[in-house]
Amino acid sequence: MLALSLAELADRSALSKPESFSDAVVRIRKNYSYFKVNDGAVATAIVGFSLVTHPFSLIFLLCILASWLLLYLFRPSDQPIVVLGNSFLAR
Template identity: 70%
Template structure:
């Protein structure tokens, strides 16, 4: 009985031989999660940007203070109020427009699905797709320029030839109208406008910094392949 027990030991050896197999084929292992570092860096930067932006919002009670509303005497005064109120309630205004956009898309599920598919196509087929892995669809390999042209054509089709464009435009018009109306009737004299916020916290600067962060995260992975 004791001589038969050592014969069981070699059975566990195939499990250990499976472990180094991915290390010998490093390219096969890196093909799947190559986009993970770049996409993770983009998501982390997006969450930090949203957290930083929401921390700068003004109290909603101050936004809806009835005692601070009055009719502007002229159009120039109304535009001046809008500029001052926007610089002070910028995060609140953007949140209101985002809520209106979200409600409009939720109330139109087909437009929401099309827009989500469009954004996913740009993210995973162009922005976060490794340059050494060409796009292959229906057995045909597409270059980066051809992929960009396909995405542009698909974007034009989704935005201008479906209901997505009308939903987005109508929601933005309603949001901008509400923001302008509030900014024109809100008296900004009692607002502390001395604190000027950095202009680089805009929407376009976020994408530029996010793209650089994603490229920096994807560079070590691409170098190993």
């Protein structure tokens, strides 16, 4: 399915100028629903490649995840978080 859609995407004979703005909007909505799986796969591949080639980003994201887990999941909800003298209560 992915290869068939990519072949259709690369078909230059299927390109034409929309006749009106409303026609362009209809085409964008149709293309979005038709190619959203491909767009998601490409975006996932780019993010994955970026994280593998820059391990500092992956370490940074893991630190953010660990901080979030410690602050919001494993902390009693009735105690406020105090940062530089300011208290924050998660609700």
